[in-house]
Amino acid sequence: METTKTHWLLHVLFWGIACAAILPLLLVLIVSFTDEQTILLHGYSFWPEKFSLEAYKYLMxxxxxxxxxxxxxxxxxxxxxxxxxxxxxxxxxxxxxxxxxxxxxxxxxxxxxxxxxxxxxxxxxxxxxxxxxxxxxxxxxxxxxxxxxxxxxxxxxxxxxxxxxxxxxxxxxxxxxxxxxxxxxxxxxxxxxxxxxxxxxxxxxxxxxxxxxxxxxxxxxxxxxxxxxxxxxxxxxxxxxxxxxxxxxxxxxxxxxxxxxxxxxxxxxxxxxxxxxxxxxxxxxxxxxxxxx
CATH class of the missing domain: 1.10.3720.10 (MetI-like)
Known part of the structure; x- marks a missing residue:
């Protein structure tokens, strides 16, 4: 029983570490597709109000x-x-x-x-x-x-x-x-x-x-x-x-x-x-x- 609890705690810990590593990368990806004015008005968000490809168009x-x-x-x-x-x-x-x-x-x-x-x-x-x-x-x-x-x-x-x-x-x-x-x-x-x-x-x-x-x-x-x-x-x-x-x-x-x-x-x-x-x-x-x- 104790071993099972330890395994669950380890799984939760590793899931937390994985999320801590993945979420910032996901935020960077979402922000790169966000409208510039939306960023200036509302800041970074996982659910932006307006998407845009202007950043990639500029780079390309x-x-x-x-x-x-x-x-x-x-x-x-x-x-x-x-x-x-x-x-x-x-x-x-x-x-x-x-x-x-x-x-x-x-x-x-x-x-x-x-x-x-x-x-x-x-x-x-x-x-x-x-x-x-x-x-x-x-x-x-x-x-x-x-x-x-x-x-x-x-x-x-x-x-x-x-x-x-x-x-x-x-x-x-x-x-x-x-x-x-x-x-x-x-x-x-x-x-x-x-x-x-x-x-x-x-x-x-x-x-x-x-x-x-x-x-x-x-x-x-x-x-x-x-x-x-x-x-x-x-x-x-x-x-x-x-x-x-x-x-x-x-x-x-x-x-x-x-x-x-x-x-x-x-x-x-x-x-x-x-x-x-x-x-x-x-x-x-x-x-x-x-x-x-």
């Missing part, structure tokens, strides 16, 4: 730019995530092997990069002067996102705690080399942690706007998040700095509040649909990878 006025930014962001996310998984796993796997020479030193070096960095100016100079990624698609893939020390440590811990040593030893006895062991045995057994790190990388690349701001002056390479942010800043600038009365009236008609919500929906949409594909492995990969340091 230059639809070619939006779709190009979508394509750039999708390409960068796919290439960056796959590259990040490849580099992270090939670094984490040797660190998980007890027979690696100077293993602790390499692990400390990875950990050190989580705590300290060289600063913004050296970081910028390395990628613009040494690697020359400025105004290229690589500026959205390489700087700051391709390799993350935290992800390396999670994956290393997963390999060390979840891959039986007997599997590696038997593969050695069958004549398999290191590359064959990694590709044929380690990767298939490590789907949870690959899904977890893949989700982290996907979110990082999809939500990134900073690299576009720092490294790009050519608008054809702008990411979706930076483009949407730039549109919002342009609206705010025009509304605050327009002196002409006629122009002010026109600017005042722009859907400033609803367009913010429409941008959020456009930006978050693909990630919401992608998350269920990762969910199966996400919790298992994160918890197993966090058992030990």
């Amino acid at each position: 006025y230059d639809s070619a730019t939006i779709f190009r930014a979508y394509g750039i962001t999708i390409l960068v996310t796919l290439v960056g995530t796959l590259g990040s998984l490849l580099i992270t796993s090939t670094l984490a796997y040797p660190l998980s092997r007890a027979d690696l020479p100077c293993r602790k030193g390499f692990a400390f070096f990875v950990f050190f990069t989580i705590l300290f960095n060289g600063g913004l100016v050296p970081w910028y100079l390395v990628f613009t002067q040494l690697l020359d990624v400025k105004d290229t698609i690589w500026a959205l893939i390489v700087p700051g996102l391709l390799l993350n020390g935290f992800n390396v440590l999670i994956m290393r811990t997963f390999f060390a705690n979840s891959i039986p040593a007997a599997v590696i030893e038997s593969a050695y006895m069958d004549g398999a080399g290191e590359l064959r062991i990694f590709a044929g045995f380690i990767v298939p057994l490590s789907k949870p942690v690959f899904a977890t790190i893949g989700l982290f990388s996907t979110l990082a690349y999809w939500n990134d706007w900073y690299n576009s701001m720092i490294f790009l002056s050519d608008s054809k390479y702008y990411s979706l998040q930076y483009l949407l942010n730039k549109i919002l800043l342009n609206i705010q600038f025009l509304s605050q700095n327009t002196q002409n009365n006629n122009a002010s009236a026109i600017i005042g008609m722009l859907p400033q509040e609803t367009v913010r919500m429409a941008m959020a929906i456009i930006g978050v949409g693909p990630i919401v649909f992608a998350y269920p594909f990762f969910q199966k492995y996400f919790i298992k990969g994160l918890t197993i990878g966090a058992v030990k340091g």
